[in-house]
Amino acid sequence: MKKLQADVVVVAAGASGLAASVSAAEQGLKVITLEKNKVTGGAASMGMGLNGVGSKNQRMHGLNLTADEAFLKHMHYTHWMGNARLTYDYYRKAASTIDWLEDHGVEFIFRGSSLYTPTRMRPFAQPDMTSLTVKPPEGQKVGPRCASAMTKALTESLISLGAELLTETPAKHVIMKDGKVAGVQATGPKGEDIEIECKAVILACGGFGDNPKMINENLGFTWGEDLFSFRIPGNVGDGLRMAWECGAAKTRVMMELMYQIPDNLNHFDLEGAFRQPLLWVNKMGERFVPEDCIGNTATMGNCILNQPGRTCFTIMDSDTLKYYKRRGVDFPGVQGEEVFDHFDEAAAAAKEEGYKYYFEADTIEELCEKTGIKLEGLKETLEQYNADCDLGRDTVFNKDYHFLRPVRKGPFYALQSFIGAYGTLGGVKVDRKFRAIDNDWEPIPGLYSVGTDCCDIYGDTYPFVLPGNTMGFCVNSGRMAGEYVAEYING
Numbered sequence: 125m126k127k128l129q130a131d132v133v134v135v136a137a138g139a140s141g142l143a144a145s146v147s148a149a150e151q152g153l154k155v156i157t158l159e160k161n162k163v164t165g166g167a168a169s170m171g172m173g174l175n176g177v178g179s180k181n182q183r184m185h186g187l188n189l190t191a192d193e194a195f196l197k198h199m200h201y202t203h204w205m206g207n208a209r210l211t212y213d214y215y216r217k218a219a220s221t222i223d224w225l226e227d228h229g230v231e232f233i234f235r236g237s238s239l240y241t242p243t244r245m246r247p248f249a250q251p252d253m254t255s256l257t258v259k260p261p262e263g264q265k266v267g268p269r270c271a272s273a274m275t276k277a278l279t280e281s282l283i284s285l286g287a288e289l290l291t292e293t294p295a296k297h298v299i300m301k302d303g304k305v306a307g308v309q310a311t312g313p314k315g316e317d318i319e320i321e322c323k324a325v326i327l328a329c330g331g332f333g334d335n336p337k338m339i340n341e342n343l344g345f346t347w348g349e350d351l352f353s354f355r356i357p358g359n360v361g362d363g364l365r366m367a368w369e370c371g372a373a374k375t376r377v378m379m380e381l382m383y384q385i386p387d388n389l390n391h392f393d394l395e396g397a398f399r400q401p402l403l404w405v406n407k408m409g410e411r412f413v414p415e416d417c418i419g420n421t422a423t424m425g426n427c428i429l430n431q432p433g434r435t436c437f438t439i440m441d442s443d444t445l446k447y448y449k450r451r452g453v454d455f456p457g458v459q460g461e462e463v464f465d466h467f468d469e470a471a472a473a474a475k476e477e478g479y480k481y482y483f484e485a486d487t488i489e490e491l492c493e494k495t496g497i498k499l500e501g502l503k504e505t506l507e508q509y510n511a512d513c514d515l516g517r518d519t520v521f522n523k524d525y526h527f528l529r530p531v532r533k534g535p536f537y538a539l540q541s542f543i544g545a546y547g548t549l550g551g552v553k554v555d556r557k558f559r560a561i562d563n564d565w566e567p568i569p570g571l572y573s574v575g576t577d578c579c580d581i582y583g584d585t586y587p588f589v590l591p592g593n594t595m596g597f598c599v600n601s602g603r604m605a606g607e608y609v610a611e612y613i614n615g
């Protein structure tokens with residue numbers, strides 16, 4: 125068995141683990157970081173940006189929301205169900221964390237694109253553009269995965285600060301001695317056993333989004349049937365398991381629900397084209413939401429949760445398709461403004477691949493046959509909806525009249541959406557210093573949990589009103605834990 129020694133072992137090198145490792149190393153601690161995968165980054169490398177409320181960058185662009193205001197907005201939105209102290213400390217740290225990241229070589233860009241969409245269509249109801257998008261690596265488009273530049277910068281900092289990074293080295297157990305953390309057991313790339321003696325461990329394993337069994341047991345979804353969430357390889361709940369084995373108390377767990385089409389990153393433009401305030405119906409053919417609210421993907425996830433089969437369809441006719449191709453989107457969203465420039469290509473690729481969730485039909489009858497939508501229901505909806513379009517007023521949901529476009533002229537196009545999620549949130553109960561606590565709320569000496577593993581600040585719905593929130597919490601919790609762990613180790 126290989127034996128190593130450190131002050132602190134950080135388990136995992138995703139958003140929170142990298143921040144924790146760099147922060148602890150900056151405090152002069154001897155850090156060993158264990159990462160299960162070949163590369164660092166976890167889900168963070170898939171994302172775009174993080175909450176930087178109150179940062180210089182935000183203020184420069186006239187965005188004056190303060191950390192205190194963001195805190196209250198967050199707490200009201202989540203009905204004060206989450207941990208207020210963690211939430212407050214996180215928002216108060218967010219601006220300085222942006223400076224800190226910049227010091228470590230991360231660059232940010234400003235994206236105000238949703239500011240010009242009509243107010244009701246704005247994804248966040250009141251558009252606090254709190255998310256700072258990471259400037260992507262050279263040659264890469266702004267979009268998903270641009271935060272991989274942050275992963276790279278933090279990984280480089282970690283190494284230059286003298287921390288030891290062991291990849292392909294999953295942690296297995298935390299070793300406890302006399303009621304205190306004393307080490308970590310891990311397995312190296314060749315299957316060899318490794319034991320690291322240390323005074324503290326920071327667990328940062330990214331939840332259990334890649335563990336369908338645990339999702340089913342804890343949240344009741346069946347992955348691939350009524351849930352098509354992102355699965356980041358390796359995020360199987362190790363951080364929760366290891367903390368619970370040491371006696372940590374449990375928190376409620378949730379998923380940051382949203383909606384998406386299966387395998388959406390490979391059908392990104394197609395998804396963007398249908399993420400418009402078009403006609404949205406459930407399997408019964410009924411409308412279930414004012415479609416100008418679809419921009420808040422979290423609340424829309426909740427809406428779809430209440431529909432039969434937890435699914436829905438977006439429908440447009442050929443006149444609307446022509447209109448969008450000529451005029452561009454109503455709602456750019458993350459897919460951007462040019463999705464209709466690529467619509468024919470995206471549709472052809474979906475058909476060629478036999479993608480099951482995109483439909484074209486010459487008649488409404490054929491559309492219902494292909495999608496499984498109830499024909500009588502859809503016919504009734506269309507009669508009402510098309511009449512409302514002629515009238516210029518949505519008599520069912522009062523959707524903004526700008527978005528009333530009839531569904532009359534074939535061919536018809538439809539896309540089926542499901543519940544999605546970025547991952548899971550919560551599981552390990554922590555105090556304000558990110559110390560894992562037991563059922564009596566006493567800290568377990570030397571045991572820390574950060575990032576999504578301990579993230580219990582959202583109540584039942586992810587606050588899209590303050591975007592960049594999960595990555596924001598993860599990076600800030602990691603950074604703070606690195607500071608607190610130094611306090612613990614240095615007495």
Ligand SMILES: Cc1cc2nc3c(=O)[nH]c(=O)nc-3n(C[C@H](O)[C@H](O)[C@H](O)COP(=O)(O)OP(=O)(O)OC[C@H]3O[C@@H](n4cnc5c(N)ncnc54)[C@H](O)[C@@H]3O)c2cc1C
Nearest residue numbers: 136138139140160166167168171172295330575576592595
């Ligand atoms: C497609 C996508 C886009 C997103 N976009 C955004 C966005 O723009 N803004 C935003 O705020 N949030 C976004 N998120 C969410 C955000 O990326 C995550 O919430 C955040 O990265 C979670 O950080 P974490 O440190 O908890 O976990 P992760 O970043 O996922 O890191 C977990 C790490 O733990 C490692 N690991 C697991 N078990 C072990 C073990 N036993 N030993 C060693 N290592 C282990 C994994 O390999 C992984 O590297 C997005 C998520 C996805 C999937």
